[in-house]
Amino acid sequence: xxxxxxxxxxxxxxxxxxxxxxxxxxxxxxxxxxxxxxxxxxxxxxxxxxxxxxxxxxxxxxxxxxxxxxxxxxxxxxxxxxxxxxxxxxxxxxxxxxxxxxxxxxxxxxxx
Amino acid sequence: xxxxxxxxxxxxxxxxxxxxxxxxxxxxxxxxxxxxxxxxxxxxxxxxxxxxxxxxxxxxxxxxxxxxxxxxxxxxxxxxxxxxxxxxxxxxxxxxxxxxxxxxxxxxxxxxx
Numbered sequence: 001x002x003x004x005x006x007x008x009x010x011x012x013x014x015x016x017x018x019x020x021x022x023x024x025x026x027x028x029x030x031x032x033x034x035x036x037x038x039x040x041x042x043x044x045x046x047x048x049x050x051x052x053x054x055x056x057x058x059x060x061x062x063x064x065x066x067x068x069x070x071x072x073x074x075x076x077x078x079x080x081x082x083x084x085x086x087x088x089x090x091x092x093x094x095x096x097x098x099x100x101x102x103x104x105x106x107x108x109x110x111x112x
Numbered sequence: 113x114x115x116x117x118x119x120x121x122x123x124x125x126x127x128x129x130x131x132x133x134x135x136x137x138x139x140x141x142x143x144x145x146x147x148x149x150x151x152x153x154x155x156x157x158x159x160x161x162x163x164x165x166x167x168x169x170x171x172x173x174x175x176x177x178x179x180x181x182x183x184x185x186x187x188x189x190x191x192x193x194x195x196x197x198x199x200x201x202x203x204x205x206x207x208x209x210x211x212x213x214x215x216x217x218x219x220x221x222x223x224x225x
Contacts, residue, residue: 033212033213035215040121042116042202042215042216042217042218043156043204044215045212045214048212058212059214090155090156092213100146100161101156101158101213103148103156103157104155105154105155106154
């Protein structure tokens with residue numbers, strides 16, 4: 001692993017189903033983030049975690065939950081998927097201070 | 113309201129021509145400023161960033177950006193565009209005393225032969 005790994009790469013999901021998007025980083029970054037990217041809206045922050053054991057809500061948290069049991073992993077869960085959650089999801093991490101964010105390659109999720 | 117604005121949704125330039133992509137922000141204190149590039153189907157790659165100091169920032173791939181406090185702007189420039197520069201470009205800010213990065217809606221760049 002080098003950087004951030006997201007899984008799956010893409011997924012088609014039936015509405016109402018539960019889904020967890022995985023994100024793992026090996027850079028020992030303390031902060032991690034989940035964004036969704038939609039055409040014309042750029043990237044919008046869903047949830048974040050400044051350090052292991054803590055999480056916070058971003059701009060569009062409804063319908064999503066996260067956990068941060070350790071430094072490396074930051075899974076995003078959709079408890080009951082809806083079509084409006086069709087999007088591309090990016091995980092990112094950062095060593096807080098003046099560093100930029102490192103992004104994963106994204107998960108393309110389609111809810112039907 | 114706090115925001116990051118990229119006024120141009122889509123820009124087309126000829127290969128070899130100069131490029132300027134606009135970015136304006138509205139935050140009380142000067143935030144940290146970034147430009148990212150995204151090729152189709154890919155993640156985001158950091159082009160450059162500004163925290164403080166010299167207001168003209170050099171980045172990768174021949175890009176530069178200039179921070180203008182009076183205009184709350186952080187425009188991205190390149191003197192001569194290459195066909196491989198065709199991509200989506202995002203301006204982003206990390207507000208002062210905050211850890212969350214907020215993005216503009218993006219500008220899609222098309223390069224004509």
